[in-house]
Every structure is written in C-alpha cells, then in structure tokens.
Amino acid sequence: xxxxxxxVALAAKKAAPKPSLGTLLISAQFLDLLFPILALLGVEHxxxxxxxxxxTPYDFYDYPISHSxxxxxxxxxxxxxxxxxxxxxxxxxxxxGICVLSHWILDAISHGPDMPIAPGLSAYVGxxxxxxxxxxxxxxxxxxxxxxxxxxxxxTAKDRTGTYAFWGLIAFLALVYAANAINREPASESxxxxxxxxxxxxxxxxxxxxxxxxxxVATDLPKENAKPSSV
Ligand SMILES: [Zn+2]
Numbered sequence: 001x002x003x004x005x006x007x008v009a010l011a012a013k014k015a016a017p018k019p020s021l022g023t024l025l026i027s028a029q030f031l032d033l034l035f036p037i038l039a040l041l042g043v044e045h046x047x048x049x050x051x052x053x054x055x056t057p058y059d060f061y062d063y064p065i066s067h068s069x070x071x072x073x074x075x076x077x078x079x080x081x082x083x084x085x086x087x088x089x090x091x092x093x094x095x096x097g098i099c100v101l102s103h104w105i106l107d108a109i110s111h112g113p114d115m116p117i118a119p120g121l122s123a124y125v126g127x128x129x130x131x132x133x134x135x136x137x138x139x140x141x142x143x144x145x146x147x148x149x150x151x152x153x154x155x156t157a158k159d160r161t162g163t164y165a166f167w168g169l170i171a172f173l174a175l176v177y178a179a180n181a182i183n184r185e186p187a188s189e190s191x192x193x194x195x196x197x198x199x200x201x202x203x204x205x206x207x208x209x210x211x212x213x214x215x216x217v218a219t220d221l222p223k224e225n226a227k228p229s230s231v
Contacts, residue, residue, distance in 0.1 A: 019096060
C-alpha cells in the first residue's frame with residue numbers, strides 16, 4: 001500500500017492532535033523507512049519481478065525484520081515508548097504505536113502472500129488487493145480522501161503557507177500515486193534513490209505544514225454552536 005499509509009497519518013491527527021503530522025507520517029511509514037536501509041545493508045531483499053501482482057512489479061521475498069507481524073508489533077511498542085519518553089504524551093504514544101502496526105495490517109491486505117509472520121518462520125500472509133489495480137486505487141483513493149478531510153477539519157491554517165503547503169502536498173501525493181498506478185515497469189536503481197529521497201522530502205514537508213497549521217479545539221467554535229451545559 002502507498003497513499004493508504006499517508007491516509008492513516010492524516011486521519012490520526014484527529015485522534016492525537018499533539019504529534020506533528022511529520023511524526024505521524026514517520027510512524028505510519030516506519031516499516032517502509034526501515035526496509036530500504038536494511039536492503040542497502042544487504043540484510044533484506046527485493047527483486048524486480050514484472051507482473052508479481054497487477055499493481056507492483058517487485059517480488060518482496062525477504063523482509064522479516066521490517067515487515068513481519070512479530071517485529072512490527074515490537075517496532076510499534078518501541079516507537080510509542082520512545083515518543084512517550086520524549087514528549088510524555090500518553091495518547092500520542094498510543095496512536096503513533098497503532099500507526100506503526102497499521103502499516104503491517106494494510107500491507108497484509110495489499111500484498112500477495114509474502115508478508116512474514118515472524119523472522120525464521122516460513123508462514124506468510126497477504127490478501128492480494130494488489131491483484132486488481134481498480135480495486136487498489138478505489139480502496140486507497142477512498143482512504144486518502146477520508147484522511148485528507150479529517151486532517152483538514154481537525155486543523156486550520158495559521159497563514160498562507162499552512163494552506164498552500166498542505167494542499168500542495170496532497171496534490172503531489174495524488175500525482176505520484178497516479179503515476180505509480182499507471183507504471184508497470186520496475187524502477188532502476190537511480191530511480192529507487194529518487195523514491196527514497198522523495199519519501200524523506202514528504203516527511204520534512206509534513207513537519208513544515210504542521211508548524212503552519214493549528215489544531216481546532218472546541219473553544220474555537222462559535223458560541224451558538226456550543227451545547228448548553230444544562231441539556
Ligand atoms: Zn510496507
């Protein structure tokens with residue numbers, strides 16, 4: 001899954017207003033940030049395989065540290081604990097931990113049966129949403145729309161940057177996703193580098209957006225919308 005993970009991060013802002021959108025993105029994409037590092041180190045492996053599923057031309061045949069259920073649970077607990085140690089935000093820590101784990105669940109829905117249960121176990125799952133491009137785009141597109149609406153309704157722009165940087169990122173993600181959905185060829189190594197760089201830019205972009213938007217709290221609502229306390 002691709003923009004489905006971004007959708008989770010955007011929607012999570014409503015559940016946990018304190019963490020920056022950048023931190024929420026890191027959590028929802030944490031397994032995919034680990035994977036290229038482990039692949040570069042030669043610990044995990046992927047190979048080009050046009051037609052592996054209708055949606056992706058890669059065979060993810062060895063990634064038990066970044067993408068197994070057992071390690072994902074461990075990463076999610078670790079992420080929540082580290083955030084709590086730094087920020088002392090209990091709710092934020094829970095939501096960030098759940099975001100980390102949500103990545104495995106969404107990947108298990110999208111991928112073919114290549115998602116490991118635990119390192120060293122030859123048990124794999126994957127419901128194969130990627131076998132259908134229209135179904136993948138419909139599910140991820142709907143998730144993305146909901147995520148964008150929730151984030152846009154939970155926060156408000158403090159200035160012009162808060163508006164344009166946010167909608168700019170949404171347009172950028174939608175364009176990249178559309179290009180990704182059309183492309184059936186595996187990327188070259190240099191293109192892989194660009195993809196990695198783009199993932200980092202998106203995270204910094206999200207931190208930048210969050211600094212220019214504030215969370216709408218109930219007291220910001222006009223008085224007439226507030227319920228009388230006696231009812
Ligand atoms: Zn993944």
